[in-house]
Amino acid sequence: xxxxxxxxxxxxxxxxxxxxxxxxxxxxxxxxxxxxxxxxxxxxxxxxxxxxxxxxxxxxxxxxxxxxxxxxxxxxxxxxxxxxxxxxxxxxxxxxxxxxxxxxxxxxxxxxx
Amino acid sequence: xxxxxxxxxxxxxxxxxxxxxxxxxxxxxxxxxxxxxxxxxxxxxxxxxxxxxxxxxxxxxxxxxxxxxxxxxxxxxxxxxxxxxxxxxxxxxxxxxxxxxxxxxxxxxxxxxxxxx
Numbered sequence: 001x002x003x004x005x006x007x008x009x010x011x012x013x014x015x016x017x018x019x020x021x022x023x024x025x026x027x028x029x030x031x032x033x034x035x036x037x038x039x040x041x042x043x044x045x046x047x048x049x050x051x052x053x054x055x056x057x058x059x060x061x062x063x064x065x066x067x068x069x070x071x072x073x074x075x076x077x078x079x080x081x082x083x084x085x086x087x088x089x090x091x092x093x094x095x096x097x098x099x100x101x102x103x104x105x106x107x108x109x110x111x112x113x
Numbered sequence: 114x115x116x117x118x119x120x121x122x123x124x125x126x127x128x129x130x131x132x133x134x135x136x137x138x139x140x141x142x143x144x145x146x147x148x149x150x151x152x153x154x155x156x157x158x159x160x161x162x163x164x165x166x167x168x169x170x171x172x173x174x175x176x177x178x179x180x181x182x183x184x185x186x187x188x189x190x191x192x193x194x195x196x197x198x199x200x201x202x203x204x205x206x207x208x209x210x211x212x213x214x215x216x217x218x219x220x221x222x223x224x225x226x227x228x229x230x
Contacts (some may be wrong), residue, residue: 044157090157
């Protein structure tokens with residue numbers, strides 16, 4: 001079975017500062033990795049995903065993440081955050097086939113003006 | 114492309130009644146849909162996997178007689194919360210993926226906030 005650990009439940013950061021949201025995973029088989037963002041009372045929007053190839057993945061809204069197989073990590077970064085980035089961020093994994101996503105507990109990013 | 118519509122977005126019902134939540138894939142066919150439940154300030158927990166034309170597969174601890182799932186067509190899956198109680202109040206989200214979308218491409222509905230009073 002797969003599991004995802006998001007070490008930080010809340011991350012406050014000042015506007016225009018850089019941010020990193022941490023994600024570690026555990027799996028006995030190869031996985032595919034995702035980051036989603038959720039705004040209040042809404043569904044999830046895909047930020048980026050790692051399926052194969054380059055370990056540095058660029059997504060929407062200026063976010064990027066790096067897959068590190070040896071450290072089983074997939075941390076999300078943004079060099080300069082905006083107020084509008086305030087939201088809940090979820091890291092997720094899945095294996096091959098028509099399998100569901102397994103989510104971490106989420107990290108609440110709060111951008112302070 | 115790959116839009117999933119979930120309805121209703123909010124519902125308030127009385128304890129003991131049943132509520133049906135619909136999840137539709139608008140521009141693709143989905144042989145499999147996933148239903149998640151999210152408690153306040155918590156993550157999404159997979160409840161069940163909905164398979165078109167066959168019975169749903171429920172996760173351990175999820176009561177299949179309480180959370181009825183029907184996937185009668187390639188574009189519609191429904192979740193019915195039967196005899197709802199206040200502890201069933203939660204945010205329910207469905208997810209689907211076009212079968213030709215490869216490894217990624219999961220799309221989520223906008224969620225349903227269920228409040229049982």
